[in-house]
Amino acid sequence: MQLTPETLKGESMQLTPGTLKGESMQLTPGSDSTGSLLVVATPIGNLEDITLRALRALREADLIAAEDTRQTMRLLNHFEIRKSLVSCHDMNEREKTESLVRQMKEGKRLVLVSDAGTPGISDPGEILIRETIAAGIPVTMAPGPAAAIMAVVLSGLPTGRFCFEGFLPSARKDRIRHLETLKPETRTLVLYESPHRLRAVLADMLEVLGNRRCALARELTKMHEEVVRDTLASLVSLYEERDPRGEYVIVLAGAEAEALRESKREDWLKMPVRDHVDLYLATGCDRMEAMKKAAKDRGLSKRDVYNEIVSTEMSE
Numbered sequence: 001m002q003l004t005p006e007t008l009k010g011e012s013m014q015l016t017p018g019t020l021k022g023e024s025m026q027l028t029p030g031s032d033s034t035g036s037l038l039v040v041a042t043p044i045g046n047l048e049d050i051t052l053r054a055l056r057a058l059r060e061a062d063l064i065a066a067e068d069t070r071q072t073m074r075l076l077n078h079f080e081i082r083k084s085l086v087s088c089h090d091m092n093e094r095e096k097t098e099s100l101v102r103q104m105k106e107g108k109r110l111v112l113v114s115d116a117g118t119p120g121i122s123d124p125g126e127i128l129i130r131e132t133i134a135a136g137i138p139v140t141m142a143p144g145p146a147a148a149i150m151a152v153v154l155s156g157l158p159t160g161r162f163c164f165e166g167f168l169p170s171a172r173k174d175r176i177r178h179l180e181t182l183k184p185e186t187r188t189l190v191l192y193e194s195p196h197r198l199r200a201v202l203a204d205m206l207e208v209l210g211n212r213r214c215a216l217a218r219e220l221t222k223m224h225e226e227v228v229r230d231t232l233a234s235l236v237s238l239y240e241e242r243d244p245r246g247e248y249v250i251v252l253a254g255a256e257a258e259a260l261r262e263s264k265r266e267d268w269l270k271m272p273v274r275d276h277v278d279l280y281l282a283t284g285c286d287r288m289e290a291m292k293k294a295a296k297d298r299g300l301s302k303r304d305v306y307n308e309i310v311s312t313e314m315s316e
């Protein structure tokens, strides 16, 4: 199907093999009189990324809950859709949820959108979705753009397993503490960041996580889209020279298994051998097993561990 003004207006929209054969299809499960929630992803920059299903959902909604009604109104105007909007943002989602759930119970088809991308992903939606599910009301989604997914795909880093971390805490102390918890994470890390904190965040990542490979994905789907792939140290230097501009996703290589073993080994070496063995004894291991495990952690042979314990005991 071509994206023409006609299809954008939804006149001859066909959604599934069933509808391709001309059968009509409901956007959400349930009967026509049942209320429902349809979570709709919207473009993160390029309006051509709106899906046909998103347009139909917006057009057929009884009510649209939007993070910022002015922003969504611009989107609706662009596609010549006239609908009533209700605001549902971080500050009021909890209190709005009750009345929205009630309206869905009364039969309203509610659509949820955020300013850009996928609702619920570092955007409002989680509470409304949870409460709608709890009320037994059908919930489904018209999927579409999400900056994290696009960035991880374009990063060139391993995509098989990744870990979405959203925004890091803004207070430096909390940020450092959080980064410390991410040190052993071997999956690719994906984070959102605002331009004014980018430099500080990159510097903190370098300090806590070391000089890993990193991709900075900026202004995705927009005119100035750019993905810079380098090491964290080089990116820190790059951004000493240029000002961060636009929206960023940071994609960072996970911890290398070997580096992780080394850092763990360093931690173990700070502990006396006998305490290390005692730790395993306390978990229920027998003496031989405990010495074997401690030897492995420390990169030693079992005999070395045994000798070390004997010499400690003799010197006491």
Ligand code: SAM
Residues within 6 Å of the ligand: 044, 045, 114, 116, 117, 118, 119, 120, 121, 122, 123, 145, 146, 147, 148, 191, 192, 193, 194, 217, 218, 219, 220, 221, 222, 247, 248, 249
């Ligand atoms: N729900 C959105 C999604 O699905 O991607 C994310 C909303 S979150 C409030 C906004 C953050 O997403 C930005 O600070 C930036 O980190 C990232 N982001 C959104 N649009 C982007 C774009 N076009 N290019 C790069 N990053 C983007």
